[in-house]
Amino acid sequence: MSLNACLLNPIVQQVLCSEKDNKSQDSLLFWLFLANQNYYIELNRNWAGIKKGQSLQLSAQYFAFGQNINSSFQWSSSDVSVATVDQTGLVQGIGNGKVSITASSRDGRASAESSVTVYSGYVYTTLNFDNSVAHLTMDENSGVLTVNGTTSVIPGSDPNGIVTDPSGKYLFTGNFASGNISHFLINQSTGALTANGNITAGANPRNLVVTPDGKYLYLASEGTQTIRAFSINGDGTLTFINSFSTGIGHSQIQISRNGNFIFYLSPNLTEVVSYRINYNDGNLTLVGTSPSFANNGSGSIATHPNGNYLYMGSFPSITILRFDSNSGNISFVDSVLHSMSINGSIVHPNGRFYYTVNINNLSISGYTIDPYNGRISLFQNLTGFSGSSLRFIIIEPSGRYAYVADNSGEIKHLSINQTTGELTFVGSVNPGSVQWNLTFL
Incomplete structure (x- = not known):
């Protein structure tokens, strides 16, 4: 200190x-x-992604006044249904989700946490022209995707947004043309999808987010200029809760890392607004509005793993905002000239790199993130995607590979240098048709 x-x-x-x-x-x-304040623990991994059924060895060191002290530790898991840990620090992936693994000193003076995500290794993507969802499996060693098959949505539905619940049991799509959300059950052994009904969702539903506890789903309803809230039932269907007017028809919606707030654009497109989630009933209350920034309508918002920073894919400059995860207040940090329209964006699980999908420039940009203040610096602009219509990007939880939906071609597979963040194009895979969005489980 x-x-x-x-x-x-x-x-x-x-x-x-x-x-x-x-x-x-x-x-x-x-x-x-x-x-x-001079007693602390250092872990070999502050974050990690492990496949369900696999293990990860964590180790800890205990320091007092800067000196490494030989000590044993008490290890614990915040959710043993997701991952367990033994008293040597060996973590075992049990079920889909996020979990905190804590190492505590035996004298009780210090502790440290590692945030672990347990995944199945499946990619799901909406094939909006084909009115279906494709299911692919990632090779754990190479990151190469293998197509397992497609599952039909409603004819003429134009599925756009896609999301799974944290436990990996249910999948939902926002169907732009048919005005509803489709429910699917996920086979826990194979990842295959089974249709599980639909629910009316207003005109032109787009992207969706789910709370970390899997209790609520929120939808950007572009045609009705609202955020629509739903509860997720025990059978994987949805029940409508309420509709919240936003004064703007937009496709993008985001949720805070702690799961307590929804982010959306203001009606004039030049602020980010935050809505607090009431976990008793799922209703939303507007609590914060960011300082104004220049913008042409882009609404892509990426959140930092520490929960303190928002990266607004505004035009012509990217806007970095600081977020108070207790109050929901948003303040200005910095603005960085980008001069390209951003459709999708994401922060790497290690919190050190920020990536943007530049829809009109056929490119993907990479920025380093200053860990002390959240500011960004450009280090790469990856091109070579002629004829593509790049939309959204995901990074698998171990941080080694990224995948990009292409609405004019095939899914793009990229490898990520863990030290520099540099992206390298690996190859493409045809899931059956062009894609609008995608998600990783």
């Missing part, structure tokens, strides 16, 4: 500003407080 941060701590302030007759006692408390 720095001296300035220490002095800003209310506990320290109380000690330093205490009455003189308590000087001896408070001085002791003060030094005890400082001493406690």
